Amino acid sequence: MTQEKKKDLLLQNYRVLDLTDEKGLLCAKILADLGADVIKIEKPGGDDCRRFGPFFHGETHPEKSLFWLAYNLNKRGITLDIKCSEGKRLFNKLVENADFVIESFDPGYMSRLGLGYKDLSSINRRLIMTSITPFGQDGPRRDWKGSDIVFMATGGFMALVGDDDRPPVRISVDQASLHGCAEAVVASLIALHDRHQSGEGQYIDVSIQASVVTTTLSAIPFWDMGEVILKRSGPYRAGLREGSKTVPQQWACKDGFVSYAIWGGQAGVKTNTALVEWMDSYGMATELLLDMDWAAYDLKTAEDSLMNAIEEDIARFFMSRTKEELYQGALERRIQLYPIYTIEDIVKNPHLKARNFWEKLEHPELDAQITYPGAFAKSSEVDLNIYRRAPLIGEHNHEIYVGELGLRDDELNILRQAGII
Numbered sequence: 001m002t003q004e005k006k007k008d009l010l011l012q013n014y015r016v017l018d019l020t021d022e023k024g025l026l027c028a029k030i031l032a033d034l035g036a037d038v039i040k041i042e043k044p045g046g047d048d049c050r051r052f053g054p055f056f057h058g059e060t061h062p063e064k065s066l067f068w069l070a071y072n073l074n075k076r077g078i079t080l081d082i083k084c085s086e087g088k089r090l091f092n093k094l095v096e097n098a099d100f101v102i103e104s105f106d107p108g109y110m111s112r113l114g115l116g117y118k119d120l121s122s123i124n125r126r127l128i129m130t131s132i133t134p135f136g137q138d139g140p141r142r143d144w145k146g147s148d149i150v151f152m153a154t155g156g157f158m159a160l161v162g163d164d165d166r167p168p169v170r171i172s173v174d175q176a177s178l179h180g181c182a183e184a185v186v187a188s189l190i191a192l193h194d195r196h197q198s199g200e201g202q203y204i205d206v207s208i209q210a211s212v213v214t215t216t217l218s219a220i221p222f223w224d225m226g227e228v229i230l231k232r233s234g235p236y237r238a239g240l241r242e243g244s245k246t247v248p249q250q251w252a253c254k255d256g257f258v259s260y261a262i263w264g265g266q267a268g269v270k271t272n273t274a275l276v277e278w279m280d281s282y283g284m285a286t287e288l289l290l291d292m293d294w295a296a297y298d299l300k301t302a303e304d305s306l307m308n309a310i311e312e313d314i315a316r317f318f319m320s321r322t323k324e325e326l327y328q329g330a331l332e333r334r335i336q337l338y339p340i341y342t343i344e345d346i347v348k349n350p351h352l353k354a355r356n357f358w359e360k361l362e363h364p365e366l367d368a369q370i371t372y373p374g375a376f377a378k379s380s381e382v383d384l385n386i387y388r389r390a391p392l393i394g395e396h397n398h399e400i401y402v403g404e405l406g407l408r409d410d411e412l413n414i415l416r417q418a419g420i421i
């Protein structure tokens with residue numbers, strides 16, 4: 001069977017104007033990864049996100065922010081002051097041929113500038129405008145500010161993370177806005193699909209708080225089915241046993257941690273039996289484990305003494321092996337066990353390497369080559385990859401203002417001197 005030649009890029013015929021800060025950068029990046037022509041619009045002098053660390057070789061510089069480099073791959077970049085009249089005029093000219101405008105200003109800010117959806121759709125009725133804000137465009141908290149810890153807390157995620165005898169904690173790397181960006185991409189592409197039918201664009205309102213709420217959906221069935229409110233349980237899993245009893249989910253091993261769950265009933269027969277047989281081959285299975293009737297084992301009602309004894313025996317075996325030894329052995333025996341990888345493990349992972357996941361990109365301005373995570377998916381029809389490093393400050397001003405909007409070089413100089421670009 002002959003494979004059909006791939007098209008260039010999935011969204012190659014679409015243009016995105018990216019006005020976002022750190023709350024929305026990933027949204028436009030995903031669209032860029034899909035092939036859209038994304039123009040990142042920064043204020044004159046550069047975006048505030050360029051001050052976010054870490055920095056290349058630890059040197060604080062607006063062109064060396066690794067945060068900026070990561071979230072602006074595949075984008076072109078221009079500078080523009082959209083607050084002044086000439087800046088608005090130029091932005092409106094860009095809107096004429098744009099398919100998406102993605103922004104993350106405070107609710108109502110774009111409308112106060114005369115650049116709200118009603119204003120822009122009068123210029124381009126096919127425009128899809130997506131706003132990403134902490135709590136959405138309406139409601140009693142629409143004007144509240146927010147940070148990652150605020151979103152994680154008010155979205156309910158933090159209530160489920162941490163040890164049960166300590167306060168809630170958040171994931172150490174900002175995550176909340178990334179959930180908002182993912183929802184924004186999906187909504188924007190649904191709107192694009194609708195536009196193909198109706199010929200009209202639409203306005204998308206994304207709340208980061210609401211996006212985080214979706215991460216807690218696995219907790220809802222516990223209440224619906226058994227009126228159990230899940231709580232923080234550290235490396236354990238709550239809700240599977242009666243009352244406040246928990247089940248271990250993460251286990252220490254010789255060089256890190258693995259994830260393994262002791263299931264009861266038919267769900268656990270195969271994997272629990274295989275684990276005990278494996279332990280027995282090394283003389284580490286106790287009589288208790290060898291005599292267990294896993295099909296009759298009821299995780300929900302099991303005595304604490306029995307559960308503790310099982311845990312102690314399994315924990316002893318895991319501590320005698322590395323996570324890779326446990327993982328490979330589990331694969332061979334079809335046991336539901338998984339290594340908990342560190343970042344270093346992920347970078348060295350042979351599976352990701354075999355799939356050419358990591359991509360090296362030249363940075364002439366840094367006289368260096370940087371390795372990035374590659375495409376989030378593979379396609380038999382289109383290419384998904386890194387094809388452009390993040391833009392330097394105003395790197396594509398001439399290309400877009402002169403080459404596309406038709407300004408003269410002297411006009412561009414005047415705009416630069418006036419602080420408009």
